[in-house]
Amino acid sequence: MAFRPFQAWLEARLPRGSEMTLGHRTVYILPTRHGLMFGVMLAVMWVGSINYSLSLGFAFTFLLGSLAIVSIFHTYRNLVGLTLRPGKVEPVFSGQMAVFHICLHSREGASRPALVLQWEGRPPVAVDLPPAGECLALPLPAPQRGLLRPGRLHLFTQFPLGLFRAWAWAAPDMACLVYPQPAGEGAPPPPFGGETDAGGRPDGAGRDDFSGLRGYRPGDSPRHVAWKAVARDDTLLIKEFSGERGGVAWLEWTQLAPFDTETRLSCLARWVIDAERAGGDYGLRLPGQEIAPASGERHRERCLAALALFGERAQ
Amino acid sequence: MSGASPLTPSSRTTGWLLAALAVAVLPHASHLPLWATGLTMALFAWRAIALRRPLPLPRKWLLPALVIVSAVGVLASYGTLFGRDAGVALLTLMLGLKLMEMRGYRDRFILILLGYFLIITHFLYSQRLWMGAYLFTAALLMTAALIGVNHPLPSRRFSQNLRLAGTLLAQAIPLMLVLFILFPRISGPLWRVPTDAGSGVSGLSDTMSPGSISQLSLSNAVAFRVKFDGKPPPAKQLYWRGPVLWYTNGRSWRVGYPPPARPVRYQGFGKAVKYQVILEPDGRKWLFALDLPASVPTNAMLRPDYLLMRAAPVERRLRYVMTSYLHYRTEGATPAELHRALQLPPAANPRTRRLAAAWRAEAPDNAVLVAQALAYYRRHHFVYTLSPPALPGPNPVDRFLFNSRRGFCEHFAASFVTLMRAAGIPARVVTGYQGGEYNPLGHYWVVRQSDAHAWAEVWLKGRGWVREDPTAMVSPDRVESGIQSALPAAAALPGGFGEGGAWLRDLRYGWDFINGGWNLWVLGYSQQRQLQLLARLGLSGWAEMALALFAGGGGLLLLTAAFLLRGRRWRRADPVTAAYRRFCIRLARAAVVRGPSEGPLDFARRAARRLPAAASEIHRISALYTMLRYGRTRPLAQVAELRRRARRFSAPSA
Numbered sequence: 001m002a003f004r005p006f007q008a009w010l011e012a013r014l015p016r017g018s019e020m021t022l023g024h025r026t027v028y029i030l031p032t033r034h035g036l037m038f039g040v041m042l043a044v045m046w047v048g049s050i051n052y053s054l055s056l057g058f059a060f061t062f063l064l065g066s067l068a069i070v071s072i073f074h075t076y077r078n079l080v081g082l083t084l085r086p087g088k089v090e091p092v093f094s095g096q097m098a099v100f101h102i103c104l105h106s107r108e109g110a111s112r113p114a115l116v117l118q119w120e121g122r123p124p125v126a127v128d129l130p131p132a133g134e135c136l137a138l139p140l141p142a143p144q145r146g147l148l149r150p151g152r153l154h155l156f157t158q159f160p161l162g163l164f165r166a167w168a169w170a171a172p173d174m175a176c177l178v179y180p181q182p183a184g185e186g187a188p189p190p191p192f193g194g195e196t197d198a199g200g201r202p203d204g205a206g207r208d209d210f211s212g213l214r215g216y217r218p219g220d221s222p223r224h225v226a227w228k229a230v231a232r233d234d235t236l237l238i239k240e241f242s243g244e245r246g247g248v249a250w251l252e253w254t255q256l257a258p259f260d261t262e263t264r265l266s267c268l269a270r271w272v273i274d275a276e277r278a279g280g281d282y283g284l285r286l287p288g289q290e291i292a293p294a295s296g297e298r299h300r301e302r303c304l305a306a307l308a309l310f311g312e313r314a315q
Numbered sequence: 316m317s318g319a320s321p322l323t324p325s326s327r328t329t330g331w332l333l334a335a336l337a338v339a340v341l342p343h344a345s346h347l348p349l350w351a352t353g354l355t356m357a358l359f360a361w362r363a364i365a366l367r368r369p370l371p372l373p374r375k376w377l378l379p380a381l382v383i384v385s386a387v388g389v390l391a392s393y394g395t396l397f398g399r400d401a402g403v404a405l406l407t408l409m410l411g412l413k414l415m416e417m418r419g420y421r422d423r424f425i426l427i428l429l430g431y432f433l434i435i436t437h438f439l440y441s442q443r444l445w446m447g448a449y450l451f452t453a454a455l456l457m458t459a460a461l462i463g464v465n466h467p468l469p470s471r472r473f474s475q476n477l478r479l480a481g482t483l484l485a486q487a488i489p490l491m492l493v494l495f496i497l498f499p500r501i502s503g504p505l506w507r508v509p510t511d512a513g514s515g516v517s518g519l520s521d522t523m524s525p526g527s528i529s530q531l532s533l534s535n536a537v538a539f540r541v542k543f544d545g546k547p548p549p550a551k552q553l554y555w556r557g558p559v560l561w562y563t564n565g566r567s568w569r570v571g572y573p574p575p576a577r578p579v580r581y582q583g584f585g586k587a588v589k590y591q592v593i594l595e596p597d598g599r600k601w602l603f604a605l606d607l608p609a610s611v612p613t614n615a616m617l618r619p620d621y622l623l624m625r626a627a628p629v630e631r632r633l634r635y636v637m638t639s640y641l642h643y644r645t646e647g648a649t650p651a652e653l654h655r656a657l658q659l660p661p662a663a664n665p666r667t668r669r670l671a672a673a674w675r676a677e678a679p680d681n682a683v684l685v686a687q688a689l690a691y692y693r694r695h696h697f698v699y700t701l702s703p704p705a706l707p708g709p710n711p712v713d714r715f716l717f718n719s720r721r722g723f724c725e726h727f728a729a730s731f732v733t734l735m736r737a738a739g740i741p742a743r744v745v746t747g748y749q750g751g752e753y754n755p756l757g758h759y760w761v762v763r764q765s766d767a768h769a770w771a772e773v774w775l776k777g778r779g780w781v782r783e784d785p786t787a788m789v790s791p792d793r794v795e796s797g798i799q800s801a802l803p804a805a806a807a808l809p810g811g812f813g814e815g816g817a818w819l820r821d822l823r824y825g826w827d828f829i830n831g832g833w834n835l836w837v838l839g840y841s842q843q844r845q846l847q848l849l850a851r852l853g854l855s856g857w858a859e860m861a862l863a864l865f866a867g868g869g870g871l872l873l874l875t876a877a878f879l880l881r882g883r884r885w886r887r888a889d890p891v892t893a894a895y896r897r898f899c900i901r902l903a904r905a906a907v908v909r910g911p912s913e914g915p916l917d918f919a920r921r922a923a924r925r926l927p928a929a930a931s932e933i934h935r936i937s938a939l940y941t942m943l944r945y946g947r948t949r950p951l952a953q954v955a956e957l958r959r960r961a962r963r964f965s966a967p968s969a
Contacts, residue, residue: 034424041428045435051505053631055838056438056447060454062494064431066487067458069872073879074483080880114466128468149911160479161458162424162465173911 021083021107022155022168029076035163038068071161078112078157079166087135091177091301091308093269097139098148098176105133114159120151145180145265145308179304180262182270188256213237224277248293249275249282251303265307272307276300286310328463330366331473332423333359335456336410339430342437342449343407348392351404354385358411372415381412403436423464430457444833455480486879490871497849497864499857500842518597519746519767521558524567525711528746529701529723534764537595538748539603540831542759544589550750551795552641554606554770554782555762557747559620561655565663566711568729568744574619574652581621581779583609583640593835594633600625603747603762605639606782612637619652620743621645632839645779648741653774656741664712664733671737681740681775685783688734692727692788695720699727699790724793727785728769741774745782749794756828890954894961895940902926902933905966915941928967936960 031039042065049057087101100119106112109131118124119140127136142148156167213226216236229237251271256264268284275282276295283293284303289310291303337359344352365372385408386396393401410429416422434450434457458480463473518538519531539555547553562571587609594602602615602623611617612635615625659668678684698721706714706726712733715726722730728744735742749768751760770784787794849855854863899909907922919937923930939957943949 034421037424037428041432045432047505048435050501052439053502053841054435054438054442055840056442056450057435058498058500059447059491059495059837060435060438060450062491062498063454063484063487066490066494067483069490070483070486070875073876077879113471114468126468128470159465160462160483162420162461171911 019083019085020170020172022080022170024080027076027080027166027168029072029164029166031163032158032165035068038064038163042068068161068163072164074160075157075164075166078115078159079155079168081108081110082106082112082115082129082155082168084153084155084170084172086172086174089174089176091179091304092142093179094142094145094181096142098142098178100138100140100150100172100174100176101135102138102153102172103133103135104129106131112157115155115157118154120154140176142176142178145178145262145310146312147309148176148178150174150176177305177308179308180265180269182273183263183266184270187267187270188259249280250285250293251275251282252285253287254285261311265310269304269307272300272303328460328466328473329417329423330363331456331463331476332426332460333363333366333414335453335460336414336426336430338456339433339453340407340410342440342446343403343433346400346440347404347407348388350388351385351392351408355407355411358414362414362417378412378416381415382409385409385412399436399439403433403439406433406436420464424461427457427461427464430460442838444830451484455484458483486875490868490875493864493867493871495840496845497860497867499860499864500840500845502842518595518599518764519557519748521560521599522567522569523560523725523729523744523746523769525703525706525715525722525726525729527567528725528767528769529703531767532701532723532765536764537827537830538597538762538764538766539592539594540759540761541593541751542591544591547590547753547760548588548605548641551787552605553750553760554768555603555748555751555766556606556608556621556745557603558601558745559622559772560744560746561620562658563660563729563733565660565709568732571655574649574655576616577619577649579617579619579621580647581607581640581643581645583607584642584644585640587638587640589636589638591634591636593831594629594635596629596631596633598628598630600628602629602633602635604637605641607640607643607645608637609640610636610638619649632834634835634839648774648779653741656743656774657736657739659733659736662709664710664737666710666713666717667730667733668737670716671734675738678738681773684738684740685735685773685775685781688731688738689783689785689788692731692785697722697727697789699723699786699793724786725769727789728771731771731783731785735771735773743772745770745772754824754827754831756824757831759831761827761831890958891940891943891949894958895936895944898936898940898961898964901964901966907966915944926966929964932960932964936964 042061045057045061045064048054049061083105085103085105087103089098089100092098102117104112104115104127106129111131112129114126115129116124116126117136117138119138122138122140125136125138127134138150138153140148140150150172153170153172154167155170156165158165213229216225216238224238226237229235251268253264253268256267259267268286272282272284276297276299279295281293281295282303284291284306286306289306291299291306340355340359347355361372386405389401389404389408390396393404395401396405406429410426410433413422413426413429417426431454434453437446437450455477459473459476462476462479463471466476520527558570560568560570561574562569588605590605592603602612602625604623607621608617608623611623614627615623615635618624674684674687678687700721701723703722703726704719706719708714712730715722716730716734732742732744746767746769748762748766749770750766751762752766753760768786770782770786772780772782775781784794849860849863852863854860895915902909902922905926907925909918913921915937919933923933926933936957939953939960943953943957
């Protein structure tokens with residue numbers, strides 16, 4: 001059979017799971033490069049002790065050798081029995097970092113110093129796991145819209161002596177929803193007249209009615225940043241404007257006819273954000289999918305999710 | 316939430332690393348040249364200050380230059396870059412220079428390796444018990460520093476590292492003992508040991524001048540230890556014979572040309588004393604034995620002046636079994652030997668010669684003359700003292716006998732032999748040790764350098780060589796109960812506990828007992844002793860030894876592993892999940908792999924389509940799994956059924 005048996009074996013051995021405990025079959029251990037250097041040093045010490053007939057030299061060499069061997073158990077024990085549970089994952093816009101939270105704890109309530117976690121090919125993150133466990137944020141770039149599934153998670157430790165490295169692989173069953181990147185300047189204006197201060201909005205609301213400040217949310221336009229407040233407090237605040245609520249804006253796929261799919265999605269994402277900020281009800285029409293007009297944070301997320309997963313199997 | 320780039324040590328651990336390295340380097344300061352100690356200290360200080368404030372570290376090009384300067388300095392100080400002393404100096408300097416280049420993990424790790432290596436080099440100089448304890452502490456600190464280097468987060472306290480290092484070392488010790496005892500020993504040296512390897516030990520030499528033995532008496536170092544078979548002889552008979560000095564220039568005495576070898580005979584009386592001696596290495600060829608030795612250890616011979624000589628110097632602690640006769644009559648001195656025993660420089664010490672000539676004229680025979688000379692010391696109130704006045708000028712014996720009259724054993728022995736030779740009686744100086752200290756804990760005697768002694772032997776017709784000890788005339792205590800009691804309290808020897816009371820003495824006995832055991836069992840554990848020990852355990856041959864090593868070591872490792880992993884009882888996988896996983900693995904072998912987010916029932920439908928032959932079984936197992944995994948109850952019968960079916964399941968090839 002021309003199937004890749006190793007791949008299948010690995011897949012089966014490493015099932016994507018909601019929670020997994022690193023058992024003795026999944027933790028591997030080998031000497032590090034520095035551990036090999038240590039071994040060479042021991043060999044030199046041993047030969048020197050023979051040559052000079054140093055009884056204490058032998059004793060010291062054997063002590064260090066035994067120390068290295070004992071450290072194998074300590075390093076192994078630092079990893080084995082560790083339980084991983086996927087934590088929360090917030091949706092992000094494409095081009096941002098998706099942050100996956102992995103919650104670690106050990107059932108025995110042991111603390112585990114100097115654990116290192118990394119997504120394959122990403123910079124590692126170290127943690128001193130307290131007895132109560134801890135959730136760790138592991139960022140991963142989200143280059144394109146859709147569902148981002150992290151690859152394999154590499155866990156390792158060389159604590160306490162750095163002579164041996166114990167490692168394990170995990171494939172936590174997690175996914176991050178990646179919205180299309182909202183179109184920036186130069187995007188086609190929204191059907192309700194754009195986010196400019198010029199009038200002509202279908203709902204007739206003025207944009208001058210400043211109603212207050214709120215915290216920055218991903219996707220907010222830099223034009224609404226309250227720069228004076230930023231200079232004062234060092235936190236990003238967004239000016240909110242209130243307008244009279246009234247008509248309904250339809251954000252439609254067909255309105256962006258000349259563009260390709262991704263550009264359309266990107267523009268629609270910008271429109272959704274702006275429409276939500278404007279405060280009126282808005283609906284979204286995509287080929288084969290329609291979201292009835294509404295407003296609010298949940299509606300906004302629903303619309304963005306529809307854009308993110310456009311063309312993929314509906315969730 | 317915490318996170319940091321791993322394996323970049325925090326700066327806090329650097330201070331402790333420096334401290335550990337300093338502790339490892341420190342004892343070398345006693346024998347490194349001053350400039351090397353100074354440079355190393357400066358480098359340490361520089362690095363320590365650079366921890367606190369931004370002090371510039373040397374530029375890249377400067378370090379190789381400093382390395383070359385250090386190497387040239389070592390070459391200038393020692394004349395070589397190799398060998399023990401030069402090698403240690405070079406290693407220490409390289410460690411100091413490496414401190415300047417301590418950036419990442421790797422640099423620190425190499426520093427720690429250098430530190431461990433420096434620790435072991437101390438054993439080239441001293442393997443004393445306290446040194447072992449000091450270096451164990453250094454190793455503890457070094458290990459704690461290594462843990463710190465391997466702990467990338469700054470939150471950890473050094474005391475935690477220290478405790479963990481202690482735990483690791485404590486767990487390593489049993490395995491170390493097994494290796495120490497059972498790991499096959501190979502007898503060195505593998506290559507030529509440089510001549511500087513022997514430590515600078517002091518002991519009796521083959522010359523004697525006024526002040527040389529009293530100088531030696533200041534040392535509390537052990538010369539040798541003795542264990543008697545049976546009852547030990549009284550202290551005043553413990554004359555440990557060493558080099559016999561024949562030749563004098565009027566001031567100092569030396570062995571001169573040793574008398575030509577010949578068969579040595581004497582008559583021994585009474586019961587022979589049997590004992591064994593453990594001699595500390597002194598770099599000399601002679602062996603000490605009670606007057607007169609009756610047996611000859613292997614690799615040794617008995618010279619005509621009853622001195623045991625080895626072919627090679629004693630460079631390691633040496634144990635030999637001896638028999639001696641305390642009462643004897645020697646015979647068969649050759650005329651040449653007797654002639655040598657009358658040698659005196661022609662001009663020196665005229666007053667002594669005149670006194671001897673006066674006695675000669677009166678005395679009826681030699682024995683009377685000898686008694687007269689001994690009485691002279693008692694009558695004229697000679698004083699036995701550790702700090703005799705200097706005897707300048709060409710006639711030191713005259714000055715001693717007629718002016719100062721204060722002296723140590725070498726003064727008495729030398730002047731007595733001079734008197735005898737001037738009177739025409741063959742005589743010679745014998746050096747060695749007298750007495751010793753009984754250790755009631757170990758039932759052995761310790762003879763120290765402070766027991767060094769010199770006495771005389773005169774040749775009397777019909778009796779042969781007769782020992783005469785003029786020191787005993789002046790200070791009988793010296794011979795009967797040792798040097799501590801013979802000297803006034805003010806002159807008590809350093810390290811001596813003469814005034815200290817009983818508990819202090821007991822402490823000293825205990826300490827020496829421990830040291831004796833240390834020397835015998837730890838330092839003296841050689842290939843030979845290893846084979847002896849294993850033979851006693853019934854293990855002969857390398858194969859059995861290797862077996863014992865692997866069995867012992869392996870057993871210990873299992874115990875350690877069980878102890879360490881006892882808390883980490885990873886729960887067995889949930890039986891339902893485990894059974895289903897097994898089912899999935901079997902399907903995967905038949906090229907039906909469950910997708911990452913494929914539900915069990917979806918998967919079952921797909922698998923059943925691919926493997927129609929096993930469809931019913933696939934559905935049954937999947938239904939059981941779904942029910943047990945997601946259902947509210949979990950009937951044991953169904954769990955058993957699932958496990959059974961999963962175990963029996965085999966996917967037919969598609």
